[in-house]
Amino acid sequence: KQEVTQIPAALSVPEGENLVLNCSFTDSAIYNLQWFRQDPGKGLTSLLLIQSSQREQTSGRLNASLDKSSGRSTLYIAASQPGDSATYLCAGTYQAGTALIFGKGTTLSVSS
Amino acid sequence: GAVVSQHPSRVICKSGTSVKIECRSLDFQATTMFWYRQFPKQSLMLMATSNEGSKATYEQGVEKDKFLINHASLTLSTLTVTSAHPEDSSFYICSAKGGQETQYFGPGTRLLVL
Numbered sequence: 001k002q003e004v005t006q007i008p009a010a011l012s013v014p015e016g017e018n019l020v021l022n023c024s025f026t027d028s029a030i031y032n033l034q035w036f037r038q039d040p041g042k043g044l045t046s047l048l049l050i051q052s053s054q055r056e057q058t059s060g061r062l063n064a065s066l067d068k069s070s071g072r073s074t075l076y077i078a079a080s081q082p083g084d085s086a087t088y089l090c091a092g093t094y095q096a097g098t099a100l101i102f103g104k105g106t107t108l109s110v111s112s
Numbered sequence: 113g114a115v116v117s118q119h120p121s122r123v124i125c126k127s128g129t130s131v132k133i134e135c136r137s138l139d140f141q142a143t144t145m146f147w148y149r150q151f152p153k154q155s156l157m158l159m160a161t162s163n164e165g166s167k168a169t170y171e172q173g174v175e176k177d178k179f180l181i182n183h184a185s186l187t188l189s190t191l192t193v194t195s196a197h198p199e200d201s202s203f204y205i206c207s208a209k210g211g212q213e214t215q216y217f218g219p220g221t222r223l224l225v226l
Contacts, residue, residue, distance in 0.1 A: 004155075032213060034215075036217075041222070042219070042220070043205060043217055043218060043219035043220040044156075044205065044217045044220075046214075046216075046217070049214060051213065089155065089156070091156075093213075096213060097144060097209065097213070098161075099146045099148075099158045099161055099207075100146075100156075100158075100207075100215060101158070102148075102155040102156040102157075103155055104154065104155040105155060
């Protein structure tokens with residue numbers, strides 16, 4: 001069964017700290033990988049999409065990498081801010097056009 | 113980016129009633145729509161995949177007679193929760209995919225069954 005695991009489940013950091021969120025998948029034959037942000041009681045905001053031929057994507061203070069051989073992805077957040085507090089979800093597809101398989105998320109709290 | 117809407121955003125209903133949730137792609141044609149469900153503190157779990165003009169494909173453990181999915185046009189898919197019970201209370205999110213690989217998510221519908 002294809003599963004996505006995210007570690008840690010929760011993380012608290014002071015403002016300004018750089019941090020890394022981890023995502024691993026049981027089947028390394030991942031096709032696309034996507035990171036989302038979810039605020040409490042809200043829908044999903046897509047942060048970064050790493051397509052099958054790519055290894056890394058960057059947007060502002062966010063950087064996501066994908067290592068298919070090890071079955072891992074990381075989301076790096078630089079200079080964290082209180083507004084970054086949310087749950088971050090990692091999700092992957094294994095074939096073009098198929099649904100995303102989600103991890104349970106990492107809930108981030110950034111204190112000022 | 114492309115926009116997907118869901119309606120209603122929140123619904124409260126009595127046990128035994130049916131609830132219909134709409135998912136619309138506003139500025140693109142969605143050949144495929146996915147329906148997910150998210151219980152509190154849990155991740156999103158795929159319920160079914162819906163292709164325009166054909167029957168939905170349900171994931172194992174999802175009752176197709178209870179969760180009716182219709183994808184009659186390239187911009188609209190509906191999920192009807194029939195004879196809803198309190199255990200169906202959840203956050204239902206749809207996503208839509210057009211010609212490219214990116215899936216665009218709706219804002220979700222929170223269902224509470226009393």
